Amino acid sequence: MSKIRTVCGDIDENSIGITYSHEHLHADHPSQDLTLTINDDDKTANEVNLFKKFGGNTIIEATVKDMGRNLESLRYISEKTNVNIVASTGNWIDQYFSPEMALMSVEDLANLYIKDIIKGEKGVLCGQIKVASSLHVIHPNEEKALKAACIAQNVTGAPIWIHHGGSRGLEIIDLLEKNGADLSKVILGHIDRNPDLYEHLQFVKRGVNVSVDNLDRVYRYPVQVNIDVIDNLIQHGYEDQIFISADFGRYTYYKSYGGGPGLSYILDCFYPRLIDQLKLSEEQIYKLQVSNVRRVYAQF
Numbered sequence: 001m002s003k004i005r006t007v008c009g010d011i012d013e014n015s016i017g018i019t020y021s022h023e024h025l026h027a028d029h030p031s032q033d034l035t036l037t038i039n040d041d042d043k044t045a046n047e048v049n050l051f052k053k054f055g056g057n058t059i060i061e062a063t064v065k066d067m068g069r070n071l072e073s074l075r076y077i078s079e080k081t082n083v084n085i086v087a088s089t090g091n092w093i094d095q096y097f098s099p100e101m102a103l104m105s106v107e108d109l110a111n112l113y114i115k116d117i118i119k120g121e122k123g124v125l126c127g128q129i130k131v132a133s134s135l136h137v138i139h140p141n142e143e144k145a146l147k148a149a150c151i152a153q154n155v156t157g158a159p160i161w162i163h164h165g166g167s168r169g170l171e172i173i174d175l176l177e178k179n180g181a182d183l184s185k186v187i188l189g190h191i192d193r194n195p196d197l198y199e200h201l202q203f204v205k206r207g208v209n210v211s212v213d214n215l216d217r218v219y220r221y222p223v224q225v226n227i228d229v230i231d232n233l234i235q236h237g238y239e240d241q242i243f244i245s246a247d248f249g250r251y252t253y254y255k256s257y258g259g260g261p262g263l264s265y266i267l268d269c270f271y272p273r274l275i276d277q278l279k280l281s282e283e284q285i286y287k288l289q290v291s292n293v294r295r296v297y298a299q300f
């Protein structure tokens with residue numbers, strides 16, 4: 001039996017339960033946009049308890065160091081709520097590379113990622129590698145991080161989660177494949193930001209998993225778009241490769257900070273509609289909520 005690496009240690013894969021596959025629980029974010037900073041761990045723990053109240057059990061936390069990650073905070077939130085949290089090593093988009101990281105070689109970055117996964121910080125270990133591409137280009141620093149992620153995956157087995165800017169998905173897959181990544185352990189994120197149904201099928205045909213995670217972004221498009229993206233993948237036989245989360249990476253999404261719709265949104269709002277509209281079977285719901293993530297994250 002394989003284990004999933006959480007901030008409180010490795011857990012049996014069958015302990016994963018209902019999982020959100022891409023969220024942010026603590027970020028001392030370097031951006032001028034203060035809504036990206038989420039750093040009151042007690043308020044966040046209250047928010048995580050809302051998720052728990054609706055049956056949630058595990059959260060994959062996607063904040064990397066250059067977005068203001070704090071592994072001890074994640075452990076604190078996990079201990080306080082009894083919800084499993086998987087933390088991320090890696091890098092975000094070029095704009096947020098620290099000067100030190102921008103100077104590092106592919107090998108240096110890979111060693112850093114490997115260290116985060118094997119040794120961690122103050123005994124808190126990471127369970128996934130998150131790397132990124134910008135909207136229209138894969139910047140040289142991002143390319144370096146993508147290559148480093150492949151090395152780190154080969155050494156540790158950890159899954160790779162890609163912040164996909166929206167238009168370079170196939171290029172990213174080519175680059176990962178060329179550099180020896182196991183595509184069955186890659187998740188191409190944010191695919192609903194560019195709801196190009198034809199292109200989504202080109203992604204999954206290559207063997208990667210895809211993440212539908214920009215939920216309730218009604219300023220961009222109606223929720224129906226998220227539903228159509230999922231429906232398209234299911235209709236073409238790719239229900240084993242779909243990951244669902246909301247990516248609520250701003251405190252303004254959280255009820256405990258005075259915002260909304262709150263971390264329970266996927267379970268209390270989105271899934272009931274998705275299940276009703278697509279007439280999903282119990283087996284399909286289990287794949288979307290539990291077993292797809294379990295298969296890809298149980299690597300330790």
Ligand SMILES: [Zn+2]
Pocket residue numbers: 022023024062247249
């Ligand atoms: Zn995110």
